[in-house]
Amino acid sequence: MTRNVELRVRKLDSTAADFKQQLTRLLAFEAETDDAIESAVARILADVKARGDAAVLEYTNKFDRIPNGATSMAAFDLGQDELQAALAALPAAQRAALQTAADRIRVFHERQKQELNGFTYTEPDGTVLGQRVTPLDRVGIYVPGGKAAYPSSVLMNAIPARVAGVKDIVMVVPTPDGVKNQMVLAAAAIAGVTRVITIGGAQAVAALAYGTEIIPAVDKIVGPGNAYVAAAKRRVFGTVGIDMIAGPSEILVLCDGTTDPDWVAMDLFSQAEHDELAQAILLCPDADYIAQVEASIHKLLPTMPRKDTITTSMTDRGALIKVRDMEEACEIANDIAAEHLEISAAEPQQWADRIRHAGAMFLGRFSSESLGDYCCGPNHVLPTSRTARFSSPLGVYDFQKRSSVLFVSEAGAQTLGKVAAELAYGEGLQAHARSAELRIQEKS
């Protein structure tokens, strides 16, 4: 996939007549639906639903190339002792860093929980109305295996569930060729995952959604995965809840030209190194500064182990955009509705106040996205592909749901019943009307 080409960053100017079209083309991204993947996934889901563990075992042995082939699902069901052992065996600095990150993530998400308590109020006639907030019973967390196995994602997905009060947190993580990622298992131990099963792909999604002999059906499945996992999640949506289907990661840097250009170049790289479809864009009113960032990009690229991925991503989907002023930069940022928005400026708050849509805003030049990715506390699972216009970071609220509570007093039923009956007759729903009227005690 990675082409060995020279990095060429697209440079745009907001004063160009066709700038709006250029921007639209730059941002265009549509996840392709692949018919072969769709039909394979439909088959796997139906098979696991029908045959349970036997099907999951077969698919796992085959797709994950388990050495010698496991003979029962018990082989994939890790105990807490194995998770704790993985944690104990980590190098001390890594263990401490994971623990610090987990603690900070927990503190931030506790604030989210405090915010949502439900409410109740009583009306003069004794009618009580309210809203109750309760945790989900059981959730599944999908963690990719192989190259993209990120312990930080385990923390970011499991800790909000834990804080919400979810009792059972079942994590699935494939182990291609039978190789376990010890840092991922250690993160599961720290995050309070209650069970880890080393399966993956559509078969793992099916097992979580429908349940098998050894895997209990969950209420919601969260976490990133490949195209098979994404297709499977879409298909089981409704039977269980799912989080957003994430598109490629994006960073948008708004810079007033006062930040070290090396810092901005490296921030763009930190997004571009994720994958070839990742998108890194700079908006800046200062053409000279943009030239400096471009120079930094070419200077720093050779030092990057993932320079091939960065080159492809920056060339295909990156851009350095000269804008009229920071006000216009904010307007464009609202159109882009970026997953990560850095406002790398001397007085960032004045620009932040103009932003309506962004997954996460990083204010000031010391707030690099990478700090937020790992350990500031806010979640790194964020809305991509302009969905920040209508959706939110993953949070405690994704592991809670609300129920309305209505207690209508006898007196309340008299007045409310007349209103309801009037409207129900207007809609032609006579049983609704009669049900309200039966509660009305005619005083003679």
Added chain:
Amino acid sequence: MTRNVELRVRKLDSTAADFKQQLTRLLAFEAETDDAIESAVARILADVKARGDAAVLEYTNKFDRIPNGATSMAAFDLGQDELQAALAALPAAQRAALQTAADRIRVFHERQKQELNGFTYTEPDGTVLGQRVTPLDRVGIYVPGGKAAYPSSVLMNAIPARVAGVKDIVMVVPTPDGVKNQMVLAAAAIAGVTRVITIGGAQAVAALAYGTEIIPAVDKIVGPGNAYVAAAKRRVFGTVGIDMIAGPSEILVLCDGTTDPDWVAMDLFSQAEHDELAQAILLCPDADYIAQVEASIHKLLPTMPRKDTITTSMTDRGALIKVRDMEEACEIANDIAAEHLEISAAEPQQWADRIRHAGAMFLGRFSSESLGDYCCGPNHVLPTSRTARFSSPLGVYDFQKRSSVLFVSEAGAQTLGKVAAELAYGEGLQAHARSAELRIQEKS
């Protein structure tokens, strides 16, 4: 569809050996995906995306049988004066009932808004972390036309958006044969809908999602619709947000045998009259009382204008279930996770405390579901088909989204940078690590 048969209600007993299987069969509902509908919808979406208003105009003239055929989209674009005229022309009692309902819905949803304010906290080193809550810019509300045109649904969908602070609320409602529902238009006036366009079907969903020459693209589409509308909403999800795809409506009544059996029978009818797939179930520990409710059902049925629908729905999907005791009733209720749960009992709170999953709980015998459907205040758009395990009533929160806000101080970047770099190197993401390290000022 409606068959003219005798109403026979299924009676189950929780002590039966195969009760759990019987219950599973009773609850089983899977929305069928119809390939013909799917491909028709895909074609309509692509056509509206490509040709805009011209395509919407053609489909609307054809599918809604507009008399003489409209020659431009302007014909479907109603002004506020037409909405106000519809409101003024309503019978006084109906207008007053709509207004009372709207006021009460607004009060309840204002409480939801008060609950979610976002937060911010400052750490000792000056780092500030927080969460900002903002409204969506523009939403679309789909309102069905024809038989199932419910003004109460206009209130329930539009008022939460209005309370959230959404500036543009675009309502679409088809007018089959060109007939406008005046009560629906009046409800739009009361609810603060900013624009009404009399189009419907997949073409209306496409227009809202992609935008056309006269219809601005929205950020989210909510509201119920037929199979074409549901398929279209699923397909545009990602481009815009959507609410849940609702299944048939359900009521579950838990009764301790102390409520007038006529009241319970009518409450079951009020669900069953919606459509033939609606589900009405009673759980009660008292066999004699169940027999009384059954007698009430047969006594009251002939008085119901929608008796054919009720007969089919109650016979195919209804049940009167004898349970061991109210404790068991609560356990079964948690499995069912009903959209509407009535606890029609002398001391309802003790049972409500045991309920973990329900869209809305109606406590005490005066709290009939129909009061909640119209005018108590809580929303009547509720999670169906067991999705109350993981989802919530429609609310103000569906028209808001959150953004994380991170301001890392220079001092914060020193300590956080080391943690982030450690973890980033562990994940093989060197640009992430370098981006954090560049902010660390080595003190010599």
